[in-house]
Amino acid sequence: xAQATGVRRETSARGYEGxxxxxxxxxxxxxxxxxxxxxxxxxxxxxxxxETLAILGESGSGKSVSAQAIMGIIDSPxxxxxxxxxRYKGRDLLKLPESERRTIRGREISMIFQDALTALNPVFTxxxxxxxxxxxxxxxxxxxSKQKAIELxxxxxxxxxxxxxxxxxxxxxxxxxxxxxxxMALSLDPDILIADEPTTALDVTVQxxxxxxxxxxxxxxxxxxxxxxxxxxxVADVSDRLAVMYAGKIVETGNVYDIYGNPxxxxxxxxxSSIPRIDQKGEELNPxxxxxxxxxxxxxxxxxxxxxxxxxxxxxxxxxxxxxxxAERRSACHYWEEVLSPKEPISG
Amino acid sequence: MGRYFIRRMLEIIPVFFGATFLIFAMVFALPxxxxxxxxxxxxxxxxxxxxxxxxxxxDETLPVQYxxxxxxxxxxxxxxxxxxxxxxxxxxxxxxxxxxxxLFAFVFEAILGVLAGxxxxxxxxxxxxxxVLVSTITVxxxxxxxxxxxxxxxxxxxxxxxxxxxxxxxxxxxLLPAAVLASLSLCYVARLLRTxxxxxxxxxxxxTATAKGLSRARVVGRHTLRNSLIPVLTYLAVDLGVLxxxxxxxxxxxxxxxxxxxxxxAIRGQEGALVVGIVTAGVLIFMFANLIVDLMYAVLxxxxxxx
Numbered sequence: 001x002a003q004a005t006g007v008r009r010e011t012s013a014r015g016y017e018g019x020x021x022x023x024x025x026x027x028x029x030x031x032x033x034x035x036x037x038x039x040x041x042x043x044x045x046x047x048x049x050x051e052t053l054a055i056l057g058e059s060g061s062g063k064s065v066s067a068q069a070i071m072g073i074i075d076s077p078x079x080x081x082x083x084x085x086x087r088y089k090g091r092d093l094l095k096l097p098e099s100e101r102r103t104i105r106g107r108e109i110s111m112i113f114q115d116a117l118t119a120l121n122p123v124f125t126x127x128x129x130x131x132x133x134x135x136x137x138x139x140x141x142x143x144x145s146k147q148k149a150i151e152l153x154x155x156x157x158x159x160x161x162x163x164x165x166x167x168x169x170x171x172x173x174x175x176x177x178x179x180x181x182x183x184m185a186l187s188l189d190p191d192i193l194i195a196d197e198p199t200t201a202l203d204v205t206v207q208x209x210x211x212x213x214x215x216x217x218x219x220x221x222x223x224x225x226x227x228x229x230x231x232x233x234x235v236a237d238v239s240d241r242l243a244v245m246y247a248g249k250i251v252e253t254g255n256v257y258d259i260y261g262n263p264x265x266x267x268x269x270x271x272x273s274s275i276p277r278i279d280q281k282g283e284e285l286n287p288x289x290x291x292x293x294x295x296x297x298x299x300x301x302x303x304x305x306x307x308x309x310x311x312x313x314x315x316x317x318x319x320x321x322x323x324x325x326x327a328e329r330r331s332a333c334h335y336w337e338e339v340l341s342p343k344e345p346i347s348g
Numbered sequence: 349m350g351r352y353f354i355r356r357m358l359e360i361i362p363v364f365f366g367a368t369f370l371i372f373a374m375v376f377a378l379p380x381x382x383x384x385x386x387x388x389x390x391x392x393x394x395x396x397x398x399x400x401x402x403x404x405x406x407d408e409t410l411p412v413q414y415x416x417x418x419x420x421x422x423x424x425x426x427x428x429x430x431x432x433x434x435x436x437x438x439x440x441x442x443x444x445x446x447x448x449x450x451l452f453a454f455v456f457e458a459i460l461g462v463l464a465g466x467x468x469x470x471x472x473x474x475x476x477x478x479x480v481l482v483s484t485i486t487v488x489x490x491x492x493x494x495x496x497x498x499x500x501x502x503x504x505x506x507x508x509x510x511x512x513x514x515x516x517x518x519x520x521x522x523l524l525p526a527a528v529l530a531s532l533s534l535c536y537v538a539r540l541l542r543t544x545x546x547x548x549x550x551x552x553x554x555x556t557a558t559a560k561g562l563s564r565a566r567v568v569g570r571h572t573l574r575n576s577l578i579p580v581l582t583y584l585a586v587d588l589g590v591l592x593x594x595x596x597x598x599x600x601x602x603x604x605x606x607x608x609x610x611x612x613x614a615i616r617g618q619e620g621a622l623v624v625g626i627v628t629a630g631v632l633i634f635m636f637a638n639l640i641v642d643l644m645y646a647v648l649x650x651x652x653x654x655x
Binding site for chain 2: 071073102103104105106107110111113115118119120121122123124132133136137168170181184
């Protein structure tokens with residue numbers, strides 16, 4: 001499988017110039033009986049083959065919704081994409097008819113989810129669920145599909161795949177279930193894999209194994225990976241670029257190591273100082289004060305200003321654009337220079 | 349699974365004795381004298397009455413009568429009525445009619461109930477959904493005998509499509525009572541499936557199925573419906589057991605000579621052996637249906653295993 005994939009990838013990568021995926025000014029809202037929830041408010045990013053883009057944010061920051069918009073699996077109503085474009089190999093996905101999007105979904109862009117137990121259908125065997133990809137998209141027969149499923153399960157390192165192909169999802173451990181999801185998502189060699197909190201429901205050791213597996217598979221196939229997470233630890237090891245989301249907007253984006261070394265947005269800075277670090281043992285954690293905003297009433301100006309230690313009047317009045325901090329590095333903070341500059345440690 | 353099955357079969361034993369004894373005791377407790385009721389206007393002679401009492405052990409205490417009855421039962425003797433007919437023969441004659449009625453009703457409720465449930469569940473808030481909701485709540489709130497009389501009036505008398513009562517016209521005579529008998533369960537099936545479908549459509553695995561690039565028809569028909577039907581199928585199986593036990597009201601209104609009407613007549617005539625025989629058969633059928641349901645659960649939902 002890996003070899004065949006490699007060949008196809010080269011041609012497809014050569015076949016299209018420019019970014020694999022370009023999201024521009026995407027807006028998603030949910031019209032509920034209680035009001036309009038502004039889940040995504042104008043985000044833009046790009047993804048190239050072999051690249052890993054990590055989207056970091058708290059629950060409700062719009063990171064999952066933006067991914068679902070790319071997949072085209074937002075429940076509508078209540079969800080509506082009100083503005084923006086999502087270009088995949090130059091084609092605007094939002095302008096395609098549903099029948100055409102369906103051929104892209106799962107085949108060229110696929111997705112794995114947080115909780116593999118609920119994301120897999122409880123009444124079908126894992127072999128059926130993986131094999132279904134080949135039956136539906138490739139028109140393969142039952143026996144062939146099952147054979148493919150076994151190969152894939154083998155490929156994602158599920159032990160004794162041949163014996164387990166007829167087992168049901170609940171008979172697998174959490175990590176193995178997520179491997180089944182990965183096998184299913186990668187079955188048709190997609191160009192893009194969106195992983196929505198793929199390790200959140202797993203033990204730490206298993207988390208590392210899954211991330212390692214994704215990393216290896218990405219190297220094999222050359223796919224672009226969008227990794228959605230709230231876990232800073234997961235981000236650091238595997239990502240190339242990082243986009244930090246807050247209240248449906250990207251507040252900081254850039255190279256992972258640059259951002260880790262020196263955040264240019266107060267929210268990113270807050271996230272960094274709210275995780276325990278081994279080299280700062282004994283120091284107090286500094287969680288971000290306050291709570292994420294209600295997406296029905298997002299604060300004016302910079303949405304982070306009510307929680308921001310740097311906030312001034314300007315932050316209340318004026319929406320900050322994404323300032324260019326350095327090459328390939330942007331921050332949506334009026335006072336990014338102040339945030340970026342080296343500071344005295346808060347405690348001695 | 350095997351051990352589970354055996355345990356369930358063993359459970360039938362205490363239920364069997366409990367049910368038969370309870371029914372027997374209730375018939376025993378009925379006021380009035382069955383022999384006198386049998387004779388009607390013209391009283392029977394003392395000698396005949398005594399002979400009857402002896403033959404049917406009517407002077408004995410309740411436990412003794414019950415022992416006689418059970419003793420007979422284990423020799424394959426269901427007893428006989430005061431007219432001398434064998435209970436087993438009556439049951440053999442009446443049961444096929446009830447079974448036929450039950451099967452027709454079952455087909456009605458299964459097909460129409462599932463259809464209505466799917467239509468309503470897939471398009472929540474639509475006209476069809478509201479139609480199903482309003483019509484089911486209406487049917488559920490109206491007593492069965494009212495539905496029966498209405499059906500007779502409209503489809504029997506006014507339109508003349510179906511016979512009003514009896515089974516002289518064969519299968520055609522079964523359709524109207526079967527529809528009335530099915531109406532209540534049909535509503536439950538429709539509502540159960542509507543709710544179940546609504547819940548499952550929001551499930552994560554449905555989102556996964558969509559993300560796999562499957563067509564809407566496959567996402568709903570294969571993935572969602574399969575899960576949503578689990579509670580519906582088990583309800584239907586239990587209901588088949590209930591229907592087989594006879595429908596007293598419907599059979600009486602439509603004058604169907606089935607088990608339900610027979611048990612009604614038997615209670616009026618204080619035919620103890622007949623009442624106990626029919627009701628016990630009903631209890632056993634119901635228990636059997638329940639066992640089937642529990643075993644079905646394990647087949648339909650692989651997460652359930654009995655061991």
